[in-house]
Amino acid sequence: MRIRPLVFASAFLACTTTYATMGPADPPASEAAFARLKTLVGRWEAEGGRKDSITYEVIAGGTALLERDSSPDRPEMVTLYHLDGNRLLLTHYCMAGNQPRMQLRAFDAAAGEARFELVDATNLPDPASGHMHAVAFRFLGADEIATEWQFYENGRAKMAEKTKFVRVR
Numbered sequence: 086m087r088i089r090p091l092v093f094a095s096a097f098l099a100c101t102t103t104y105a106t107m108g109p110a111d112p113p114a115s116e117a118a119f120a121r122l123k124t125l126v127g128r129w130e131a132e133g134g135r136k137d138s139i140t141y142e143v144i145a146g147g148t149a150l151l152e153r154d155s156s157p158d159r160p161e162m163v164t165l166y167h168l169d170g171n172r173l174l175l176t177h178y179c180m181a182g183n184q185p186r187m188q189l190r191a192f193d194a195a196a197g198e199a200r201f202e203l204v205d206a207t208n209l210p211d212p213a214s215g216h217m218h219a220v221a222f223r224f225l226g227a228d229e230i231a232t233e234w235q236f237y238e239n240g241r242a243k244m245a246e247k248t249k250f251v252r253v254r
Contacts, residue, residue, distance in 0.1 A: 110189045112171035118192040118199045119173050121224060122150050122166055129230070129250040139250060175201055177217050183209045185217045197224035203237075213239045228252035 110118065123143055131137040137156045144151050145167075152164040163178040173189035187201035199222045206216055218237035224230055234246045 109172050110192050114192040115168060115171055115173040115189055117194055118189050119150070119166065119168055121192075121194070121199070122222075123147075124227075125150070125230065127252050128254045130253050132249045132251055135248070137248060137250075138253075173201075174204070175220070177220075179217055181215055181217075183207065183214070183216050185209075187217075187220065198222065199224075215243065218242070225249075 109115070122141075125141040126143055127141060129139045129141075135156075136158075137154070139155075140153045142151045142153075143149070148167060150166040152166070154162045154164070160180045162180055164175055165178075166173065166175045168174075174186060175188075176184055176186050178184055183206050185206040186204045188204045189199060190202045191200045192198070201220050203216075203218045209216055215236060215238040217234055219235040221233045222230060223232075229249070229251050231247065231249045233248075235242050236244045236246070
């Protein structure tokens with residue numbers, strides 16, 4: 086009977102389609118998001134009287150974007166963004182002493198939003214240890230962005246650090 090192979094093929098296609106929609110952002114979205122992130126080159130300061138600042142610099146022949154995040158009341162942190170084949174990844178070198186690696190999961194160019202989620206981390210003693218788990222960018226204009234970094238501990242969101250930045254040069 087030929088019904089069984091058709092049922093199997095249909096189920097297989099349904100599973101692969103479901104998996105594809107749950108995975109990373111598609112390659113064109115990764116490339117577009119990386120291109121959009123590279124437009125952030127320059128120095129940015131937090132709004133609202135906070136003394137936080139970030140700088141962005143394209144390095145390595147245009148293949149990576151380096152972010153430096155500084156504040157007078159904590160150590161500097163660095164985040165590196167780059168394409169890995171058809172994925173857009175970031176590695177965040179955190180003051181918590183670990184290095185979460187996140188992957189672009191969604192990019193909406195029209196809305197100006199990009200969302201990254203944890204893939205893995207180095208120097209993380211166990212998954213319950215505190216670490217940055219996700220970050221979202223909102224591109225509000227050529228000289229204004231908002232970021233939201235989510236810190237997880239014991240398997241759940243512990244805090245979110247929301248900051249709005251304006252370009253100063």
